[in-house]
Amino acid sequence: xxxxxxxxxxxxxxxxxxxxxxxxxxxxxxxxxxxxxxxxxxxxxxxxxxxxxxxxxxxxxxxxxxxxxxxxxxxxxxxxxxxxxxxxxxxxxxxxxxxxxxxxxxxxxxxxxxxxxxxxxxxxxxxxxxxxxxxxxxxxxxxxxxxxxxxxxxxxxxxxxxxxxxxxxxxxxxxxxxxxxxxxxxxxxxxxxxxxxxxxxxxxxxxxxxxxxxxxxxxxxxxxxxxxxxxxxxxxxxxxxxxxxxxxxxxxxxxxxxxxxxxxxxxxxxxxxxxxxxxxxxxxxxxxxxxxxxxxxxxxxxxxxxxxxxxxxxxxxxxxxxxxxxxxxxxxxxxxxxxxxxxxxxxxxxxxxxxxxxxxxxxxxxxxxxxxxxxxxxxxxxxxxxxxxxxxxxxxxxxxxxxxxxxxxxxxxxxxxxxxxxxxxxxxxxxxxxxxxxxxxxxxxxxxxxxxxxxxxxxxxxxxxxxxxxxxxxxxxxxxxxxxxxxxxxxxxxxxxxxxxxxxxxxxxxxxxxxxxxxxxxxxxxxxxxxxxxxxxxxxxxxxxxxxxxxxxxxxxxxxxxxxxxxxxxxxxxxxxxxxxxxxxxxxxxxxxxxxxxxxxxxxxxxxxxxxxxxxxxxxxxxxxxxxxxxxxxxxxxxxxxxxxxxxxxxxxxxxxxxxxxxxxxxxxxxxxxxxxxxxxxxxxxxxxxxxxxxxxxxxxxxxxxxxxxxxxxxxxxxxxxxxxxxxxxxxxxxxxxxxxxxxxxxxxxxxxxxxxxxxxxxxxxxxxxxxxxxxxxxxxxxxxxxxxxxxxxxxxxxxxxxxxxxxxxxxxxxxx
Numbered sequence: 001x002x003x004x005x006x007x008x009x010x011x012x013x014x015x016x017x018x019x020x021x022x023x024x025x026x027x028x029x030x031x032x033x034x035x036x037x038x039x040x041x042x043x044x045x046x047x048x049x050x051x052x053x054x055x056x057x058x059x060x061x062x063x064x065x066x067x068x069x070x071x072x073x074x075x076x077x078x079x080x081x082x083x084x085x086x087x088x089x090x091x092x093x094x095x096x097x098x099x100x101x102x103x104x105x106x107x108x109x110x111x112x113x114x115x116x117x118x119x120x121x122x123x124x125x126x127x128x129x130x131x132x133x134x135x136x137x138x139x140x141x142x143x144x145x146x147x148x149x150x151x152x153x154x155x156x157x158x159x160x161x162x163x164x165x166x167x168x169x170x171x172x173x174x175x176x177x178x179x180x181x182x183x184x185x186x187x188x189x190x191x192x193x194x195x196x197x198x199x200x201x202x203x204x205x206x207x208x209x210x211x212x213x214x215x216x217x218x219x220x221x222x223x224x225x226x227x228x229x230x231x232x233x234x235x236x237x238x239x240x241x242x243x244x245x246x247x248x249x250x251x252x253x254x255x256x257x258x259x260x261x262x263x264x265x266x267x268x269x270x271x272x273x274x275x276x277x278x279x280x281x282x283x284x285x286x287x288x289x290x291x292x293x294x295x296x297x298x299x300x301x302x303x304x305x306x307x308x309x310x311x312x313x314x315x316x317x318x319x320x321x322x323x324x325x326x327x328x329x330x331x332x333x334x335x336x337x338x339x340x341x342x343x344x345x346x347x348x349x350x351x352x353x354x355x356x357x358x359x360x361x362x363x364x365x366x367x368x369x370x371x372x373x374x375x376x377x378x379x380x381x382x383x384x385x386x387x388x389x390x391x392x393x394x395x396x397x398x399x400x401x402x403x404x405x406x407x408x409x410x411x412x413x414x415x416x417x418x419x420x421x422x423x424x425x426x427x428x429x430x431x432x433x434x435x436x437x438x439x440x441x442x443x444x445x446x447x448x449x450x451x452x453x454x455x456x457x458x459x460x461x462x463x464x465x466x467x468x469x470x471x472x473x474x475x476x477x478x479x480x481x482x483x484x485x486x487x488x489x490x491x492x493x494x495x496x497x498x499x500x501x502x503x504x505x506x507x508x509x510x511x512x513x514x515x516x517x518x519x520x521x522x523x524x525x526x527x528x529x530x531x532x533x534x535x536x537x538x539x540x541x542x543x544x545x546x547x548x549x550x551x552x553x554x555x556x557x558x559x560x561x562x563x564x565x566x567x568x569x570x571x572x573x574x575x576x577x578x579x580x581x582x583x584x585x586x587x588x589x590x591x592x593x594x595x596x597x598x599x600x601x602x603x604x605x606x607x608x609x610x611x612x613x614x615x616x617x618x619x620x621x622x623x624x625x626x627x628x629x630x631x632x633x634x635x636x637x638x639x640x641x642x643x644x645x646x647x648x649x650x651x652x653x654x655x656x657x658x659x660x661x662x663x664x665x666x667x668x669x670x671x672x673x674x675x676x677x678x679x680x681x682x683x684x685x686x687x688x689x690x691x692x693x694x695x696x697x698x699x700x701x702x703x704x705x706x707x708x709x710x711x712x713x714x715x716x717x718x719x720x721x722x723x724x725x726x727x728x729x730x731x732x733x734x735x736x737x738x739x740x741x742x743x744x745x746x747x748x749x750x751x752x753x754x755x756x757x758x759x760x761x762x763x764x765x766x767x768x769x770x771x772x773x774x775x776x777x778x779x780x781x782x783x784x785x786x787x788x789x790x791x792x793x794x795x796x797x798x799x800x801x802x803x804x805x806x807x808x809x810x811x812x813x814x815x816x817x
Contacts, residue, residue, distance in 0.1 A: 004387075008321050009074045010073060010095050012072045012132075013055040014317065019056060022056070028183070029053075029057050029162075033160055039152060039182050040163070041165070041169075041183070042162070043167065043186060043187075049190055049225040052225075054134065058072065069127040071095055077138050078396070079138065081396045082109055082141060082147065083110075085110070086108060087106065093129065097121075097125045100121040101118055103574055110143065116610055116613055119155070122158070125159075129159040132162040132164075133161070134164045135326070136163045136164065139169070200228060201217070201232055205229070206236070226325075275305075275332055285320055291353070292347055292351050311324050312324060352364045352373065361384045374404055375448075378409070382414050382449060386454065401415065401419050414458060416438055417462060420439065429472050433469065457497060460486050464482075466478070467483040467486060467501075471508070476508055476512045479507060480505060480508040496534070498528040499524075499526075502528060503541070506522040506544070507656065510656045511696060515552050522544050522545050535573065536578060539565045540618075543578075543581060545561055547656075550589065550592060551735045554733075555592055555734070562586035575609065584614070584625050585625070587603045588628060591629050594803060596629060606622055617651055621646075624661065624664070634770070636668050646661050647662075658695060660699070663703045670710050679711075682703075689708065689713075695730070702735075705719045705742060757816065767780060774789075792804075792807075
């Protein structure tokens with residue numbers, strides 16, 4: 001379900017007919033665009049006319065620049081949810097060009113992949129794009145700020161970002177300034193000049209002040225536009241304007257207090273009450289104002305406030321929705337609080353009821369919480385869960401739950417389960433089970449939760465969360481037990497639940513070493529995810545399947561799975577996620593198959609999509625595959641460097657860590673003869689030949705066996721025998737092949753290999769480890785190609801291998817190379 005978009009947030013504010021023309025500022029903003037600067041920053045305190053100047057400039061651009069399109073977004077405090085912000089950002093850009101972000105699914109996080117897709121669309125647009133973000137100071141969420149930094153760093157030359165804010169945003173301002181990529185408009189620039197102040201006071205506000213009075217008032221307010229407007233309002237019916245101006249003094253804060261008192265005190269009582277009562281609303285329409293204030297004639301009141309310039313801002317071109325000027329609203333709310341908290345709570349309660357009745361439950365939640373009406377808030381939160389979860393506004397949901405009292409959550413099992421999820425994702429794993437148990441008891445004993453899908457599927461959700469806790473704590477049996485129970489409880493139509501349960505079940509089987517069962521479970525998960533419409537996650541399971549098929553020795557099956565997934569990802573998903581991940585993972589399979597050139601092609605294809613196209617969980621795999629390719633070519637130093645890059649990109653995630661990057665690095669060190677460094681790795685893990693064995697330590701223990709062989713340690717044989725028995729018993733044919741090749745080797749085997757191989761054959765083997773072709777090797781040795789083939793065949797026979805790559809790998813394992 002896509003997130004509903006409030007269209008009024010995307011409208012450029014309408015220009016006021018009596019607005020003061022400010023060509024000096026418009027010219028400055030135009031110059032910033034012509035200079036190629038990436039960012040225009042308009043930063044000044046409240047009341048300096050930032051939005052007005054922006055609206056005037058943007059309107060002029062729309063009239064004079066046919067090739068330029070404007071994307072406008074008015075930011076609210078609720079936009080600190082990353083998913084909500086990104087949804088509105090994409091919607092704003094689509095107002096400018098419908099093709100931008102069209103392939104990005106609704107409810108996506110602003111991560112590298114989605115932001116990269118957005119940048120690529122901007123670059124492909126046939127229009128110059130001007131992205132304007134108004135009131136950016138309301139953004140406090142770090143993820144949103146990080147997304148804007150990424151977007152700013154990668155903007156194409158045809159796009160330009162404009163930010164209006166009360167304070168400097170946490171963006172690379174200094175770097176942009178140093179590079180000449182920043183246009184700045186500050187409070188000193190926005191202040192009215194004497195001529196502008198005269199035009200505003202006398203023409204726009206209808207006063208008849210002398211040049212001296214204008215200059216005095218402009219000096220008193222220091223050109224602060226809101227101060228001039230408030231002063232003008234308070235002087236409209238005065239005859240002694242010069243005396244008023246002469247007595248007018250003090251800091252801006254006291255000026256605000258004084259002028260607000262003057263404006264409010266001169267307004268009729270019903271207007272003052274209407275203003276204060278409706279100040280609790282972020283946005284309002286006439287029926288909403290009537291419901292909150294208890295006064296009729298809301299439409300007429302709003303029209304009169306507009307005519308009186310009482311800081312009412314239109315939010316749409318139908319004159320239906322409005323808001324107060326932020327500064328004016330702040331002062332009104334402060335005055336409202338003086339009437340006591342009970343009155344304020346009653347106003348919020350009325351607002352919540354109106355939003356609920358008009359099918360706007362999210363805003364209803366906010367006002368119910370402000371009214372401390374937790375019963376209503378809990379009911380509305382449950383009503384919003386399906387849409388909030390499907391649009392992935394998780395931060396919003398978690399923020400609401402944090403504000404509900406514990407006893408309210410305890411009476412509603414749906415909220416209790418999501419509170420447990422809150423603890424799980426925040427890292428408080430120990431608190432999860434108690435919350436799940438309480439929700440379960442409430443579900444059985446009677447509860448306040450509303451009927452619906454969330455309540456119906458709650459037992460499944462509880463099982464999934466218990467399996468997740470088991471996964472986080474390493475309880476392998478618990479993963480399988482809880483995931484299997486969740487799967488058994490799902491209905492045949494609950495494809496998302498079945499996919500999640502099957503995936504968790506597969507993770508448990510994988511971690512325990514039952515790879516055949518894991519393959520089956522992930523196949524089921526993939527099919528369910530497809531039925532649920534989640535193709536991206538369904539294709540991502542290919543990498544997990546391959547990780548299990550390789551040790552099972554089913555390389556051909558793994559290859560076919562990757563080929564099919566890449567075809568579908570490239571066509572259906574237009575090369576978006578998880579295409580880059582699939583290229584990186586497939587390269588590893590191709591290296592295992594000895595198809596080195598094909599592996600290199602897929603690594604290049606993944607890299608061409610850019611770093612942002614890789615997921616956080618799988619980005620490291622590209623570097624691992626590249627390292628394995630380098631290792632196969634004998635470029636061992638390069639392989640070590642690539643594994644260091646892999647470690648920097650590694651994220652633990654939920655996947656079984658059956659083959660650590662550190663163990664891969666130790667194997668290369670053994671090949672290089674750097675045995676003390678490899679021993680240090682084993683010591684850091686406390687690895688010993690007599691350890692109890694498990695699938696999760698199998699790769700490391702095989703690496704230890706390789707180290708013992710290289711050291712001439714006789715304990716290697718017993719360790720290999722135990723590993724072989726375990727792998728054969730579990731049907732891991734790929735691991736069995738590796739162990740059989742290693743078993744029987746002794747400390748003297750390398751010496752024996754040297755005695756079995758002639759000096760000439762050793763020369764040939766060393767050249768086989770280079771990039772030289774067969775004819776080039778023959779020329780290097782001054783022999784015919786047929787003679788070279790004879791030497792090569794003898795080498796293969798003596799080393800018991802079937803190809804050049806395998807011979808080189810075996811030679812390194814034996815210490816011959």
